[in-house]
Amino acid sequence: xxxxxxxxxxxxxxxxxxxxxxxxxxxxxxxxxxxxxxxxxxxxxxxxxxxxxxxxxxxxxxxxxxxxxxxxxxxxxxxxxxxxxxxxxxxxxxxxxxxxxxxxxxxxxxxxxxxxxxxxxxxxxxxxxxxxxxxxxxxxxxxxxxxxxxxxxxxxxxxxxxxxxxxxxxxxxxxxxxxxxxxxxxxxxxxxxxxxxxxxxxxxxxxxxxxxx
Amino acid sequence: xxxxxxxxxxxxxxxxxxxxxxxxxxxxxxxxxxxxxxxxxxxxxxxxxxxxxxxxxxxxxxxxxxxxxxxxxxxxxxxxxxxxxxxxxxxxxxxxxxxxxxxxxxxxxxxxxxxxxxxxxxxxxxxxxxxxxxxxxxxxxxxxxxxxxxxxxxxxxxxxxxxxxxxxxxxxxxxxxxxxxxxxxxxxxxxxxxxxxxxxxxxxxxxxxxxxxxxxxxxxxxxxxxxxxxxxxxxxxxxxxxxxxxxxxxxxxxxxxxxxxxxxxxxxxxxxxxxxxxxxxxxxxxxxxxxxxxxxxxxxxxxxxxxxxxxxxxxxxxxxxxxxxxxxxxxxxxxxxxxxxxxxxxxxxxxxxxxxxxxxxxxxxxxxxxxxxxxxxxxxxxxxxxxxxxxxxxxxxxxxxxxxxxxxxxxxxxxxxxxxxxxxxxxxxxxxxxxxxxxxxxxxxxxxxxxxxxxxxxxxxxxxxxxxxxxxx
Amino acid sequence: xxxxxxxxxxxxxxxxxxxxxxxxxxxxxxxxxxxxxxxxxxxxxxxxxxxxxxxxxxxxxxxxxxxxxxxxxxxxxxxxxxxxxxxxxxxxxxxxxxxxxxxxxxxxxxxxxxxxxxxxxxxxxxxxxxxxxxxxxxxxxxxxxxxxxxxxxxxxxxxxxxxxxxxxxxxxxxxxxxxxxxxxxxxxxxxxxxxxxxxxxxxxxxxxxxxxxxxxxxxxxxxxxxxxxxxxxxxxxxxxxxxxxxxxxxxxxxxxxxxxxxxxxxxxxxxxxxxxxxxxxxxxxxxxxxxxxxxxxxxxxxxxxx
Numbered sequence: 001x002x003x004x005x006x007x008x009x010x011x012x013x014x015x016x017x018x019x020x021x022x023x024x025x026x027x028x029x030x031x032x033x034x035x036x037x038x039x040x041x042x043x044x045x046x047x048x049x050x051x052x053x054x055x056x057x058x059x060x061x062x063x064x065x066x067x068x069x070x071x072x073x074x075x076x077x078x079x080x081x082x083x084x085x086x087x088x089x090x091x092x093x094x095x096x097x098x099x100x101x102x103x104x105x106x107x108x109x110x111x112x113x114x115x116x117x118x119x120x121x122x123x124x125x126x127x128x129x130x131x132x133x134x135x136x137x138x139x140x141x142x143x144x145x146x147x148x149x150x151x152x153x154x155x156x157x158x159x160x161x162x163x164x165x166x167x168x169x170x171x172x173x174x175x176x177x178x179x180x181x182x183x184x185x186x187x188x189x190x191x192x193x194x195x196x197x198x199x200x201x202x203x204x205x206x207x208x209x210x211x212x213x
Numbered sequence: 214x215x216x217x218x219x220x221x222x223x224x225x226x227x228x229x230x231x232x233x234x235x236x237x238x239x240x241x242x243x244x245x246x247x248x249x250x251x252x253x254x255x256x257x258x259x260x261x262x263x264x265x266x267x268x269x270x271x272x273x274x275x276x277x278x279x280x281x282x283x284x285x286x287x288x289x290x291x292x293x294x295x296x297x298x299x300x301x302x303x304x305x306x307x308x309x310x311x312x313x314x315x316x317x318x319x320x321x322x323x324x325x326x327x328x329x330x331x332x333x334x335x336x337x338x339x340x341x342x343x344x345x346x347x348x349x350x351x352x353x354x355x356x357x358x359x360x361x362x363x364x365x366x367x368x369x370x371x372x373x374x375x376x377x378x379x380x381x382x383x384x385x386x387x388x389x390x391x392x393x394x395x396x397x398x399x400x401x402x403x404x405x406x407x408x409x410x411x412x413x414x415x416x417x418x419x420x421x422x423x424x425x426x427x428x429x430x431x432x433x434x435x436x437x438x439x440x441x442x443x444x445x446x447x448x449x450x451x452x453x454x455x456x457x458x459x460x461x462x463x464x465x466x467x468x469x470x471x472x473x474x475x476x477x478x479x480x481x482x483x484x485x486x487x488x489x490x491x492x493x494x495x496x497x498x499x500x501x502x503x504x505x506x507x508x509x510x511x512x513x514x515x516x517x518x519x520x521x522x523x524x525x526x527x528x529x530x531x532x533x534x535x536x537x538x539x540x541x542x543x544x545x546x547x548x549x550x551x552x553x554x555x556x557x558x559x560x561x562x563x564x565x566x567x568x569x570x571x572x573x574x575x576x577x578x579x580x581x582x583x584x585x586x587x588x589x590x591x592x593x594x595x596x597x598x599x600x601x602x603x604x605x606x607x608x609x610x611x612x613x614x615x616x617x618x619x620x621x622x623x624x625x626x627x628x629x630x631x632x633x634x635x636x637x638x639x640x641x642x643x644x645x646x647x648x649x650x651x652x653x654x655x656x657x658x659x660x661x662x663x664x665x666x667x668x669x670x671x672x673x674x675x676x677x678x679x680x681x682x683x684x685x686x
Numbered sequence: 687x688x689x690x691x692x693x694x695x696x697x698x699x700x701x702x703x704x705x706x707x708x709x710x711x712x713x714x715x716x717x718x719x720x721x722x723x724x725x726x727x728x729x730x731x732x733x734x735x736x737x738x739x740x741x742x743x744x745x746x747x748x749x750x751x752x753x754x755x756x757x758x759x760x761x762x763x764x765x766x767x768x769x770x771x772x773x774x775x776x777x778x779x780x781x782x783x784x785x786x787x788x789x790x791x792x793x794x795x796x797x798x799x800x801x802x803x804x805x806x807x808x809x810x811x812x813x814x815x816x817x818x819x820x821x822x823x824x825x826x827x828x829x830x831x832x833x834x835x836x837x838x839x840x841x842x843x844x845x846x847x848x849x850x851x852x853x854x855x856x857x858x859x860x861x862x863x864x865x866x867x868x869x870x871x872x873x874x875x876x877x878x879x880x881x882x883x884x885x886x887x888x889x890x891x892x893x894x895x896x897x898x899x900x901x902x903x904x905x906x907x908x909x910x911x912x913x914x915x916x917x918x919x920x921x922x923x924x925x926x927x928x929x930x931x932x933x934x935x936x937x938x939x940x941x942x943x944x945x946x947x948x949x950x951x952x953x954x955x956x957x958x959x960x961x962x963x964x965x966x967x968x969x970x971x972x973x974x975x976x977x978x979x980x981x982x983x984x985x986x987x988x989x990x991x992x
Contacts, residue, residue: 006859006986007859010859010860010982010986013982013986014863014979014982017978017982021971021974021975021978023968023971092971093970093971093974096971096974096975096978097974099978100978100981100982100985103982103985104985107985107988114384123986132373136366139366145358148362149362152362152365152366152369155366155369156369159369159372159373159376162373162376162377162380163372163376163379174267174326174328174329174332175328177328177329177332178328178331178332178372180332181332181335181336181339184336184339185335185338185339185361185365188339188342188361189361189362189365192342192346192354192357192358192361195346195354196354196358199351199354200351205358208355208358208359209355210351210352210355211352211355211356211359211433211434211437211438
């Protein structure tokens, strides 16, 4: 547990629990920014030698995931002065308990997978699983559109963690393309969010139910 | 050379954002022509890409690319007239996004690297989002939100699937480039468990984009709210692009000897999609949503055909091409109807045959074609799929397949007849610009021609594409 | 043994003094001079000099409440390893006994509050019963965690001798979560801001204070003294976790222990100064967070110890 990687990963897990429990959007965005930074510096602690370009790439990732994307969303809510609650469908206490259950389940399931690169840290696979499922959970359990976008970002963080840690062979140019795509997706979502606010005067996705059979 | 076909519309798209309206329309058509010429050149020369690690010309990609090219060219001509008639707030964004959309779709067809494929497909979502929000209404906003969120989340699944395939490489101790061609070559030594997991995630991910039920919920909204040229592109080629991702992964599965696994999943998803479409078509009240559900049905047909294998795959490819041609023509025609009646509700529309006879011809012919009647190509494709299903012993599947097609035909016929012949207050004839009619005629005619006479190169390319996933005539 | 008794006597005498530190810190943040450090002794003396007033509608339960809560808090101190020395009493499983002794005290406080039949006190009793339930879950999770690490079930085995440093050695970083969690429990159990405000003047927002409104004179003094001991108990646990070492020199140990206690009390004061009270419906989540943290720490540690 003195290992830095384990400490980082447990902080990532903690950030998920916090995101499940935060009721206000600015807080949630800060948690996600923290998570973005935490997740993107994981490659630095993987234990293999890093070239300059790899370190540079990690820093760029950290800037985008930890600063640019959260800032983008923060600007979006600031500009339109939305209601700041995340409008939960599943309550916060229940969410925290579900998060804990999720961590247990992930810790229970992950040793059953046979992945060679997992031996670096026994916390790696549970963290990625919880990030992925947790992101999905926020998407399902929050009605606020911004919270849903943050859930999407959490999922992306999880996939990034799978990608960088499990397979070393991914080329940086490709990873960068993925990152750029995610960034563009978030920016477009932010623009849509502003328009949603302008049109509906609210961020509650329950209002987005006019189109149906 | 290969990259230029991606770059030209990309650059043109960015330029158009800063140009006046009319120039933008012209650039749209010019880029369409150049793109068409370049893709014809690809047929003749089949060059290798400069960035060979990321891009390659594959037979299935080439087929999709030429469909995209042809459709985009015709749609761009239609768009010039459509844009003149429709009042769109910021036309530059529309035309620019159309071009970027073209560029990203081209990138999908030409990409060979798994991750590049993902990047391109996600980019199509992003490029097409402004298209859906063209009309700036609250409904279109809702559709855009659903489209971007559902597709992004779905495609994130596909990214996870792609990563899992690289995990399959690690676990199987394989060292090969992470490209579709490279992986297909070493598929035997990949770890089958991770490969299966990867395929399922990719199928769910790209299946969302392709409109397979139950992940299809964004599709009717997006298609009905987008302006008609954009819906035509979305339905005609975007769905094909997503299918291409599944197709190429399926190739790896077949090379790894897991064809039965992937085939059965594809068949199940296909049948579910068809059934879902059938239930919604029967009581549909908007004609653009009607067409959208028909697209879901056709994607179901294609997934089913691909899953069967053998002659069914050939049928699926035929369906893929003809669906693009016919459905885009139908969506373009729906734009005409929208202009003539200013309404999307089927009940308020009637007597199309009196009010817009020339549009009626395109609309009705399109309906006949999409329902799978000869002389249009869908008939041949569906017939091959049914034959393939019986030949490979999937009797139950084949029966459900045929039953659903009949139900959908009944549902479609009911609605289309009502649009075409029912009494309406607006009887007087309306003039339509030629540019908003002949693209549809050309598309339908192409479908007819291809069902009677298939050029040898086209036939060879299809066969080349499908032999690797257990298809063949 | 003698040393333990002397330490216990010191603890009993000094507990009110430490509580005054909180007032000083708060006064400092408020830019005020604040009460003298011996304020609590003056208050207690004043209260003991007075007589008690009992309402006609109350029964013997009302009189029992303060006595039992004071006695249970005092008894708990006997199990407490002060400054890393062995406690006076210790047996296998005493941790559970200790926490239920505290629970007994709370039960009688609540019963006494209900005995007055005042709706305000009933409301306070309901809140007092609700929040500590989650605290109890947290504390027992902590016990499970410590048991998992040491295999022992006595407070002495966790906090006396070389032990907390041994825990740190075994568990490492997750122990930080435990510290935060115990701090949250401390705030809740002792009705501090942000869960409860001991200085509030509005009955509707009170939790603990509203229950003791009807007590007066020596009864109130017992209640106050009991709460000082309870706070001292939790602070000692935290202080030991913060400064886990024990050296050869008892005096040096005692000084450092006092320092760590002052740090904990100071931290409470700072928390009270910089935070506002939570809205009543936010409190359960705050307390639940402590449970989440300990639970999380347990999962993490199990991952590694396995």
